[in-house]
Amino acid sequence: xxxxxxxxxxxxxxxxxxxxxxxxxxxxxxxxxxxxxxxxxxxxxxxxxxxxxxxxxxxxxxxxxxxxxxxxxxxxxxxxxxxxxxxxxxxxxxxxxxxxxxxxxxxxxxxxxxxxxxxxxxxxxxxxxxxxxxxxxxxxxxxxxxxxxxxxxxxxxxxxxxxxxxxxxxxxxxxxxxxxxxxxxxxxxxxxxxxxxxxxxxxxxxxxxxxxxxxxxxxxxxxxxxxxxxxxxxxxxxxxxxxxxxxxxxxxxxxxxxxxxxxxxxxxxxxxxxxxxxxxxxxxxxxxxxxxxxxxxxxxxxxxxxxxxxxxxxxxxxxxxxxxxxxxxxxxxxxxxxxxxxxxxxxxxxxxxxxxxxxxxxxxxxxxxxxxxxxxxxxxxxxxxxxxxxxxxxxxxxxxxxxxxxxxxxxxxxxxxxxxxxxxxxxxxxxxxxxxxxxxxxxxxxxxxxxxxxxxxxxxxxxxxxxxxxxxxxxxxxxxxxxxxxxxxxxxxxxxxxxxxxxxxxxxxxxxxxxxxxxxxxxxxxxxxxxxxxxxxxxxxxxxxxxxxxxxxxxxxxxxxxxxxxxxxxxxxxxxxxxxxxxxxxxxxxxxxxxxxxxxxxxxxxxxxxxxxxxxxxxxxxxxxxxxxxxxxxxxxxxxxxxxxxxxxxxxxx
Numbered sequence: 001x002x003x004x005x006x007x008x009x010x011x012x013x014x015x016x017x018x019x020x021x022x023x024x025x026x027x028x029x030x031x032x033x034x035x036x037x038x039x040x041x042x043x044x045x046x047x048x049x050x051x052x053x054x055x056x057x058x059x060x061x062x063x064x065x066x067x068x069x070x071x072x073x074x075x076x077x078x079x080x081x082x083x084x085x086x087x088x089x090x091x092x093x094x095x096x097x098x099x100x101x102x103x104x105x106x107x108x109x110x111x112x113x114x115x116x117x118x119x120x121x122x123x124x125x126x127x128x129x130x131x132x133x134x135x136x137x138x139x140x141x142x143x144x145x146x147x148x149x150x151x152x153x154x155x156x157x158x159x160x161x162x163x164x165x166x167x168x169x170x171x172x173x174x175x176x177x178x179x180x181x182x183x184x185x186x187x188x189x190x191x192x193x194x195x196x197x198x199x200x201x202x203x204x205x206x207x208x209x210x211x212x213x214x215x216x217x218x219x220x221x222x223x224x225x226x227x228x229x230x231x232x233x234x235x236x237x238x239x240x241x242x243x244x245x246x247x248x249x250x251x252x253x254x255x256x257x258x259x260x261x262x263x264x265x266x267x268x269x270x271x272x273x274x275x276x277x278x279x280x281x282x283x284x285x286x287x288x289x290x291x292x293x294x295x296x297x298x299x300x301x302x303x304x305x306x307x308x309x310x311x312x313x314x315x316x317x318x319x320x321x322x323x324x325x326x327x328x329x330x331x332x333x334x335x336x337x338x339x340x341x342x343x344x345x346x347x348x349x350x351x352x353x354x355x356x357x358x359x360x361x362x363x364x365x366x367x368x369x370x371x372x373x374x375x376x377x378x379x380x381x382x383x384x385x386x387x388x389x390x391x392x393x394x395x396x397x398x399x400x401x402x403x404x405x406x407x408x409x410x411x412x413x414x415x416x417x418x419x420x421x422x423x424x425x426x427x428x429x430x431x432x433x434x435x436x437x438x439x440x441x442x443x444x445x446x447x448x449x450x451x452x453x454x455x456x457x458x459x460x461x462x463x464x465x466x467x468x469x470x471x472x473x474x475x476x477x478x479x480x481x482x483x484x485x486x487x488x489x490x491x492x493x494x495x496x497x498x499x500x501x502x503x504x505x506x507x508x509x510x511x512x513x514x515x516x517x518x519x520x521x522x523x524x525x526x527x528x529x530x531x532x533x534x535x536x537x538x539x540x541x542x543x544x545x546x547x548x549x550x551x552x553x554x555x556x557x558x559x560x561x562x563x564x565x566x567x568x569x570x571x572x573x574x575x576x577x578x579x580x581x582x583x584x585x586x587x588x589x590x591x592x593x594x595x596x597x598x599x600x601x602x603x604x605x606x607x608x609x610x611x612x613x614x615x616x617x618x619x620x621x622x623x624x625x626x627x628x629x630x631x632x633x634x635x636x637x638x639x640x641x642x643x644x645x646x647x648x649x650x651x652x653x654x
Contacts (some may be wrong), residue, residue: 003078007090007601008283009108009115010175010268014040015228017108017549018284021067022078023092023599025049026195028205029284032106032134034114034141035171035228038286039272040280043141046173046224047134048191048207052104052119054096054217055129061096061536063104064333067175068363069204078590086601088255093122095541100125101219106264109247110254113171113228113273116244120221126583128217128527132224134174135188135207135322138166142285147206147373153185155210155418163229164210166209174229176240179215186372200545231304236301261596266300269623276316277309282606282619290328291412292624295349295561299627301350302358303634305361310355315370318347325393342393342403342410345381346435349611352378353442371595382443382450385436390479392426399457400428401436402481413493413530414555419544423554431493433461438501461505465497472517473497475504490532492562499572500565513574518566525591526608526616527560533610537580540611542618556610557617568636578639585637592629604629 005024010016014036020026025048033047053075054061062075082101089107096102101122108115119130128403139144156163162181170317175181189206196203215222223244237243258264269280279300281292293313301310304395305481320326320337326345327337352374353533359366388394393403404426409416411432413423440454457526473494476487495518497506506514521532529552530590531538539552566587574580592604599605600620607618 002082003081005218005597005599005601007086008268008603008621009106010280010283011035011113011115012110012271013106013107013113014271014280014287015043015113016268016283017106019049020598021084021092022077022081022434023063024065024067024073025191026193027142027202027284028192028193028196029141030564031141032117033113033115033173033226033228034284035173036271037228039274040278044170044228045137045145046171046228047135048145048205050134051209052077052130052132054102055102055131056096056098056100056125056127059098060286061098063092063094063102065190066188067194068558069192071192088252088313090355097201100128106187107248107251110251113303115226116246117224117226117582118221119215119217119224121217123532124218130179130215130217130222131212132179132214132222132369133209134175134226135186135209135376136164137207138170138173139204144202144205145207147187147189148210151208153183153208153210155181155183157181165213166208166385170232172229174227175213175222176225176227176237177213177215177525178220179213179224181211181213183211185210198543199549207627209210210391210522249282259632261602262593262626262633263304264282265596265621265626266304266306266630268603268621269300269626270306271294273316277312278316279313279623281623283600283621286618286619287329290326290344291341293317293346294344294351296623296627297351298318298354299564299629299631299634300623301632303356307355307359307362310351311359311366311401314348314352314355315373318373319376321345321380321384324381324387325389326381339390340408340410340414342391342401342429343412343432343435345385346432349378349381349439350435353502356570378439378443379447382439382447386453395453396428396478398460399453399455400460400464400477401457402428403476404481407549411493413491413554415550417550422551425476425479425487427482427487429476429493430473431466431496433465434496434501434505437461438503439504443501458505461497466510470517473554475515489535490517490521492518492528492530492559494518495528495562495565495569498565499567499569504569504572511569515569515573517568519570523566524558524610524614526563526595526605526609526614527558529556529558529610530554530568531556531610538610539607540616542607545610553607558608558610558614559625560606561622561624561628562586564632564636567632571636581637581639584634589629589632589637606612 008018019030031045036043051062061079065078085095092104094102101362104119139145154585162175186209191205192205212373278288279293280287283294325339328339330343386395392405396402409421415422440450444450474486475491498511522529539555540559542552599616603621604625606617606622608614
């Protein structure tokens with residue numbers, strides 16, 4: 001059992017609880033109550049953690065462990081941890097020196113900024129008392145908290161509830177418990193967050209503890225409910241044990257309904273935005289991004305059978321088309337949406353197409369009004385790109401899509417350090433052309449305008465991207481908009497010409513050569529490297545400070561989400577047979593799923609080191625990593641006959 005591995009409990013609003021198996025908080029984002037005040041944004045850390053201990057026969061047995069600067073751990077609760085379980089929610093079992101055993105559980109209440117914790121003896125024992133001291137902050141989740149005179153320790157007690165309101169403009173914290181609260185204000189200084197230190201960021205924090213809760217554990221289970229309490233009244237609620245029993249039963253039933261662990265993981269990323277739905281790109285620090293949303297939607301929603309979520313997301317984003325572009329990011333507050341993505345709109349077209357195809361095949365016609373809304377969005381995107389839009393995005397005379405200007409990162413390889421765009425890829429990036437040609441084919445079903453452009457662009461792609469000497473595809477042609485120039489760096493983006501999209505744009509022997517070359521130079525058990533070893537700028541490890549990590553982000557670092565298009569391409573060039581799918585499942589998907597018990601438990605990390613042992617890095621819980629694994633499992637590698645997406649009735653193209 002890796003005590004540094006991380007667990008996540010998402011609340012469906014963008015808020016969450018998270019931490020490590022061993023209990024030591026290693027990130028600023030580890031918290032018991034982290035709430036989204038404007039779902040999925042406006043996140044505040046309200047209750048960072050707690051100290052918990054057992055008192056019996058004059059002895060104290062800590063259950064918790066903290067890390068303080070310069071690296072001192074105290075108390076020693078971690079050493080009493082015997083077992084940890086993730087299902088149906090995080091559960092810890094501690095064995096005390098006197099033989100008593102205590103089980104701790106934690107779950108987030110779906111659809112509410114609330115977390116429930118409980119402790120109980122696994123077998124009866126006399127004279128056992130539990131004490132829990134919470135650590136409060138009330139800060140933006142990206143920030144850190146420090147001792148200050150403005151923090152309000154005073155609490156308002158009403159029945160079984162205790163409320164704190166540490167700062168103006170921050171939600172109240174309401175705690176309900178079946179224990180006794182004692183006011184004992186203290187500052188705990190110098191918590192050290194090792195992951196933040198290793199990322200080259202500020203890593204030391206002070207937290208306030210207003211008091212402690214005490215239970216007679218020998219008399220029964222200790223219940224502790226933490227809630228972001230803006231506008232929430234405690235009056236009129238059911239008795240606490242009755243309410244928590246109902247919440248447990250409902251949450252267990254909801255989780256038991258997911259057919260696989262990947263379906264359960266997928267649920268964490270689907271959250272509320274306003275009256276609609278969206279996809280959180282990753283935990284703990286991302287919110288929703290346009291590109292990530294439409295890539296992940298294909299797995300999280302379509303492969304997962306969540307048609308209503310897919311429909312809601314696509315319809316909501318349809319209204320956001322601006323000059324052919326969709327926002328790539330909505331800032332947390334105080335700024336306009338950012339349109340710095342050439343591919344987000346194109347991924348939207350692919351997602352809309354596959355939604356209509358899958359929904360029709362699964363349960364009949366989509367409402368005509370919804371179909372029109374999606375098709376109108378597709379046509380507006382294509383028109384905007386054909387006519388020309390922001391950042392030099394325009395259709396060139398060869399029918400391909402040119403994009404980019406100095407200082408702006410437009411593709412998914414979007415790392416930027418100060419004014420340095422690490423992989424600018426200005427010109428005609430290969431995966432953007434694959435997306436563009438797919439989008440034209442989809443749009444041509446409703447408008448004959450795109451047929452000639454599709455034909456011209458397809459011919460140009462075949463003629464201009466093939467690197468005959470290397471036996472693979474160039475990464476960019478017409479580099480920096482200079483006609484005839486090429487970037488021959490060996491990157492994974494070429495795989496989208498063969499797999500990962502509804503329609504391959506490269507077929508035959510050349511497609512097989514690309515797949516074989518990518519397998520030889522980029523494939524790892526966790527996904528594809530973003531740059532081949534031996535290429536200029538190749539970086540073996542994703543580590544160091546912000547500049548070093550951002551510089552390595554797409555310079556060799558492995559991306560698990562790219563395994564989806566690679567495996568689909570691998571199966572396609574072998575004819576899509578059941579035997580090929582079974583072989584691909586064993587060879588490629590199984591090793592990835594074996595890593596579900598590492599890093600972000602039950603999930604797949606954002607990235608990993610380029611070289612063995614391919615240490616997981618970045619966000620430990622990443623939407624498109626999980627989404628593409630689910631798409632592989634449920635769609636690409638399914639050996640039961642399925643109706644092909646491109647043949648489904650009522651799709652945007654045929």
